[in-house]
Amino acid sequence: KVLKMEENRKVLEVTAKRDALTGLWNRRHLEECVEQLVAKNDARAAFFLIDIDDFKMVNDEMGHLVGDAVLTHFAKELKTLLNDDDAVFRIGGDEFVIFSTKLKTVEEIETVADKINTEVIAKVNSLKGPGNDIAASIGISMVPDNGKDLKTLYNKSDKALYLVKKNGKRGYHFYQERDKVLNEM
Numbered sequence: 001k002v003l004k005m006e007e008n009r010k011v012l013e014v015t016a017k018r019d020a021l022t023g024l025w026n027r028r029h030l031e032e033c034v035e036q037l038v039a040k041n042d043a044r045a046a047f048f049l050i051d052i053d054d055f056k057m058v059n060d061e062m063g064h065l066v067g068d069a070v071l072t073h074f075a076k077e078l079k080t081l082l083n084d085d086d087a088v089f090r091i092g093g094d095e096f097v098i099f100s101t102k103l104k105t106v107e108e109i110e111t112v113a114d115k116i117n118t119e120v121i122a123k124v125n126s127l128k129g130p131g132n133d134i135a136a137s138i139g140i141s142m143v144p145d146n147g148k149d150l151k152t153l154y155n156k157s158d159k160a161l162y163l164v165k166k167n168g169k170r171g172y173h174f175y176q177e178r179d180k181v182l183n184e185m
Contacts, residue, residue, distance in 0.1 A: 025088065026091070030087075030150060044101065055094035058070055082100065139161030139175065141156040157175060160172075
């Protein structure tokens with residue numbers, strides 16, 4: 001009986017860290033992952049904040065069931081881009097995070113961002129059917145260069161994401177210190 005209770009506790013613990021719709025890790029687990037990585041002094045990682053452009057139109061014009069299918073397909077396709085050590089999270093609505101300790105060079109990170117905006121988007125749009133094609137905007141920050149905690153990494157990625165949205169969407173941007181000023185203009 002004790003073993004069964006322990007097994008149930010472990011199942012509940014994992015379930016509490018998963019997004020119910022997509023099966024991806026949720027924000028709670030993201031906080032744990034960032035904390036664990038940052039505890040290592042030589043930690044390096046890429047933090048992608050991904051927003052599906054104009055997702056509200058999909059829900060409004062095609063219905064929430066189609067919107068849910070888009071989110072589920074998008075999540076599944078994001079996972080295919082990464083190594084087993086990397087993690088994909090849905091942190092709310094149409095916002096996703098990739099937290100990668102394997103992607104270390106600008107070229108590797110740009111390759112993944114490009115694939116999100118080409119391969120992943122094309123697959124999701126083909127599964128969704130015609131009308132209201134989606135795209136993605138991505139803000140990227142780096143551990144340790146841009147921060148060592150979730151709040152800082154998120155805020156800096158969000159500033160980079162804002163610049164992508166402001167400049168026509170459908171792209172990516174690496175956070176740079178000058179982005180603080182650009183966001184305030």
